[in-house]
Amino acid sequence: MSYLCHLQLPKRSLHIGISLLNLHLQYQTRFSSSSSSSSSSDSTVTPPVSHTFDLSRVSKLITNQKWSDLKTLTKQTNPNSFLHVLLQSGLDSDLVLHYFKWSEREFGVSHNVELYCRLFQLLANSKKYGKIRSLLHDFVEKDEMHTNSSIFHSISVTGGGFCANSIIVDMLILAYVYGSKTDLAFEAFLRAGDYGFKLSLRSCNPMLNLLVKERKFAVVEIVYKEMIGRRIELDVITFNIVVKGFCKAGKLKAARDVVEDMKVRGFSPSVVTYNTLVEGYCKNGGAGKMYTADRLLKEMASDNVHPSESTFNILIYGFCKDKNLSAAMKVFKEMQDQGLKPGVVTYNSLINGLCKEGKLDDALCLRDEMVGSGLQLNIITYNALMHGFSKKKMLKEARELLDDIGKKGLAADVVTFNTLIDAYCKAGKIEEAIELRNVMMDKTVFPDVATYNCLVGGFLREGKLEAASKLLDDMENNGLRADVITYNIRLNALCKKGESRKAAGLLDEMFERGIRPSHLTYNTLIDGYCSEGNLRAALNMRARMEREGKRPNVVTYNILIKGFCEKGKLEEANGLLNEMLEKGLVPNRTTYEVVKDEMVERGFYPDIDGHLYNVSVNS
DNA sequence: ATAGGGTTAG
Numbered sequence: 001m002s003y004l005c006h007l008q009l010p011k012r013s014l015h016i017g018i019s020l021l022n023l024h025l026q027y028q029t030r031f032s033s034s035s036s037s038s039s040s041s042d043s044t045v046t047p048p049v050s051h052t053f054d055l056s057r058v059s060k061l062i063t064n065q066k067w068s069d070l071k072t073l074t075k076q077t078n079p080n081s082f083l084h085v086l087l088q089s090g091l092d093s094d095l096v097l098h099y100f101k102w103s104e105r106e107f108g109v110s111h112n113v114e115l116y117c118r119l120f121q122l123l124a125n126s127k128k129y130g131k132i133r134s135l136l137h138d139f140v141e142k143d144e145m146h147t148n149s150s151i152f153h154s155i156s157v158t159g160g161g162f163c164a165n166s167i168i169v170d171m172l173i174l175a176y177v178y179g180s181k182t183d184l185a186f187e188a189f190l191r192a193g194d195y196g197f198k199l200s201l202r203s204c205n206p207m208l209n210l211l212v213k214e215r216k217f218a219v220v221e222i223v224y225k226e227m228i229g230r231r232i233e234l235d236v237i238t239f240n241i242v243v244k245g246f247c248k249a250g251k252l253k254a255a256r257d258v259v260e261d262m263k264v265r266g267f268s269p270s271v272v273t274y275n276t277l278v279e280g281y282c283k284n285g286g287a288g289k290m291y292t293a294d295r296l297l298k299e300m301a302s303d304n305v306h307p308s309e310s311t312f313n314i315l316i317y318g319f320c321k322d323k324n325l326s327a328a329m330k331v332f333k334e335m336q337d338q339g340l341k342p343g344v345v346t347y348n349s350l351i352n353g354l355c356k357e358g359k360l361d362d363a364l365c366l367r368d369e370m371v372g373s374g375l376q377l378n379i380i381t382y383n384a385l386m387h388g389f390s391k392k393k394m395l396k397e398a399r400e401l402l403d404d405i406g407k408k409g410l411a412a413d414v415v416t417f418n419t420l421i422d423a424y425c426k427a428g429k430i431e432e433a434i435e436l437r438n439v440m441m442d443k444t445v446f447p448d449v450a451t452y453n454c455l456v457g458g459f460l461r462e463g464k465l466e467a468a469s470k471l472l473d474d475m476e477n478n479g480l481r482a483d484v485i486t487y488n489i490r491l492n493a494l495c496k497k498g499e500s501r502k503a504a505g506l507l508d509e510m511f512e513r514g515i516r517p518s519h520l521t522y523n524t525l526i527d528g529y530c531s532e533g534n535l536r537a538a539l540n541m542r543a544r545m546e547r548e549g550k551r552p553n554v555v556t557y558n559i560l561i562k563g564f565c566e567k568g569k570l571e572e573a574n575g576l577l578n579e580m581l582e583k584g585l586v587p588n589r590t591t592y593e594v595v596k597d598e599m600v601e602r603g604f605y606p607d608i609d610g611h612l613y614n615v616s617v618n619s
Numbered sequence: 620a621t622a623g624g625g626t627t628a629g
Contacts, residue, residue: 133620178620205621212622240622275623313624348625383626390627418627425628453628488629520629 055089062095067102079103080111087118093126097135113146114154120168121160132168136175140184148188152195166197173203177210185210186219193230201235208241217249224258234265240272247280255280271308274300278311282318288586290318290327309335313345320353328353344370348380355388363388379405383415390423398423412443418450425458433458449475449483456486460493468493484510484518491521495528503528504541517548523555530563538563554585562594 061070074082083103086096100119104110111119116139123132139145151172155165169192176185185207192199204227211220224242227234239262246255255277259269274296281293293315300307312335319328332350335342347370354363363385370377382405389398398420405412417440424433433455437447452475459468468490472482487510494503504525510517522545529538538560542552557580564573577595580587587595 174621201621203621207621209621235621237622244622270622272623279623308623310624317624343624345625350625352626378625380626387627413626415627420627422628448627450628455628457628483628485629492629518629524629 055091058086058089059091059095062098062102067106070099070102071106074103079107079109080115083111083115084118087115087122093122093128094131096122097128097131110142110144113150114158116146117151117154117160117168118158120155121158121164124160124164124167129167129171133171133175136168136171137178140172140175140179140181148184148191152188152191156195162197166192166199169195169197170200170203173199173207177203177206180210182207182210182214182216186223189223189226193226199230199232201232201238204232205235205237205241208238208245212241212245212248215248217245217251220245234262234267236262236267236270236273239267240270240276243273243280244276247276247284250284252277252280252284269303269305271300271305271311274305275308275310275314278318279314282314282321285318290315290322290324293318307335307338307340309340309343309346312340313343313349316346316353317349320349320356323353323357325353325357325359341373344375344378344381347375348378348384351381352384352387355384355391358388358391360388360392360394377408377410379410379413379416382410383413383419386416386419386423390419390426393423393427395423395427395429412440412445414440414445414448414451417445418448418454421451422454422457425454425461428458428462430455430458430462430464447478447480449480449486452480453483453485453489457489457493460489482513482515484515484521487515488518488520488524491524491528495524495531498528498532500525500528500532500534500537517550519550519553519555522550523553523559526556526563527559530559530566533567535563535567535569554580554588554591557585558588558590558594561591565594 058070058073060066061073077085080103083096083100086099096119100111100115116135120132120135123129123135152169155168160168169188173185173188173192176182176188185203189199189204189207204223208220208223211217211223220242224238227238239258243255243258246252246258259273259277262269262273278293278296281289281296285292297307297311297315300311312331315331316328319325319331328350332342332346335346347366351363351366351370354360354366367377367381367385370381382401386398386401389395389401402412402416402420405416417436421433421436424430424436437451437455440447440451452471456468456471456475459465459471472486475482487506491503491506494500494506507517507521507525510521522541526538526541526545529535529541542556542560545552545556557576561573561576561580564570564576577587577591580591
């Protein structure tokens with residue numbers, strides 16, 4: 001048996017050959033005192049089986065943990081070849097494992113891939129799956145981690161049987177997933193297909209989930225299709241993860257298609273499926289999203305799936321994001337009518353929505369109601385409230401909230417401090433803001449990019465340019481990298497000063513640093529040019545925006561239309577308005593105001609077929 | 620140790 005393996009060695013990749021050889025040499029030097037039992041022509045670590053191997057004696061030694069005796073015994077050959085013998089001896093798999101771990105610790109080495117694979121197979125055949133799992137977990141965390149190529153090769157060469165090998169590969173992928181080694185997991189998934197191993201949902205679902213978390217949506221799609229192609233039996237969870245992937249990618253139509261697909265395959269969407277879809281619409285749905293979300297709720301009812309607390313929470317969140325607080329409150333009431341108790345998340349969503357709209361009193365009422373119903377405020381509740389006080393410029397109350405958090409046994413987090421720091425900056429109290437940064441560091445809450453963004457914005461608003469750039473250096477020296485928001489803040493400051501050209505220069509710097517501009521980046525620049533009356537540059541920036549893959553949005557058009565109106569170029573403004581409508585963009589309240597003030601009042605009626613007015617009625 | 624919700628900076 002062991003010689004069979006030697007014969008297969010030349011087939012290995014050079015890389016593996018070398019690493020085996022290295023290991024071999026290591027052993028040779030380490031155990032040079034032992035009688036040379038391995039012949040020099042033998043290119044593996046495995047010398048011929050020792051004649052003096054006494055299985056029952058070894059078994060007893062391992063069982064009784066007589067490690068020093070074992071050490072003497074193994075020195076007669078070497079620990080690696082000794083293991084080789086054990087693996088084939090028929091010795092109980094637990095004892096082999098015990099020896100395996102001891103020898104790695106004792107001799108400070110790692111056994112080679114092939115021995116690992118043999119051990120996995122031995123364990124698999126005695127159904128010790130938990131042990132394989134924990135071994136694999138350590139295995140993939142090793143510095144000298146082995147390639148998938150060598151693992152798959154070893155597994156198929158040492159011949160553990162189809163089922164055992166499939167299970168091992170399954171657990172290998174799972175180990176990669178737990179170690180967040182996404183690319184390796186996916187590679188192993190593909191290789192499993194090549195080798196014809198049958199994977200289970202035990203590995204596929206967690207891998208899909210990790211891919212979604214890391215926003216590798218294209219790969220999610222590939223895996224999903226592969227799973228169907230390989231006839232892996234999917235379950236509702238698989239579909240839910242894939243739906244979530246499409247939703248996060250903003251491909252809501254594709255997400256709905258997956259739901260249809262799951263129905264066709266005989267699965268009923270669960271409440272989680274629906275919640276995922278509703279969340280997708282709430283977060284990425286664009287205009288009219290809450291209408292679709294509402295329709296989904298009806299579809300849910302007709303499918304006899306009952307909404308959960310989460311369902312309502314998502315809807316409340318969506319309406320709050322739309323600033324439609326009356327709708328959010330309606331949902332809040334509706335859930336209670338249906339016998340569901342609002343939880344901390346429900347209250348937090350509403351309190352946050354109210355605070356953002358400046359309805360601090362209502363938010364405080366809800367907080368009291370929350371406490372009254374026996375719920376504990378958490379740090380997110382406090383952060384939302386702190387934001388509410390800050391918006392109202394009630395700095396004293398915001399600051400008191402910080403002390404309150406401590407008294408309640410909660411820990412202020414980076415968001416808490418950032419909110420307060422921003423409030424101080426916006427009130428022009430930058431010294432206090434900087435002081436707060438020191439306070440947070442004393443409490444081992446470390447500033448992040450947002451902290452610096454608040455402070456940099458504060459300095460820039462005050463016109464303290466050197467202080468701002470010193471802070472930016474400070475940030476990078478602390479290992480924090482500027483992000484798109486940092487740049488937007490700087491761009492905005494330059495544009496406000498009438499230095500839009502200079503701001504546009506920062507755009508190139510962003511690309512050099514691999515920071516993708518956002519819609520707001522371009523819109524800020526376009527706005528800057530418009531304010532300077534440089535409409536030509538504004539239009540050029542819009543063209544650049546499109547070239548660089550960002551579609552002008554309603555805000556872009558609003559800025560441009562306003563710019564043209566202010567220059568008295570109503571004809572062109574009207575042209576832009578119609579262009580916007582042709583592109584299917586829905587005008588908003590600002591559009592309406594721009595049009596009304598600058599055009600309609602001057603007797604210039606835009607050709608917009610009443611569309612605009614409907615929107616203003618809704619909002 | 621496989622699926623769903625809430626907070627800050629532009």
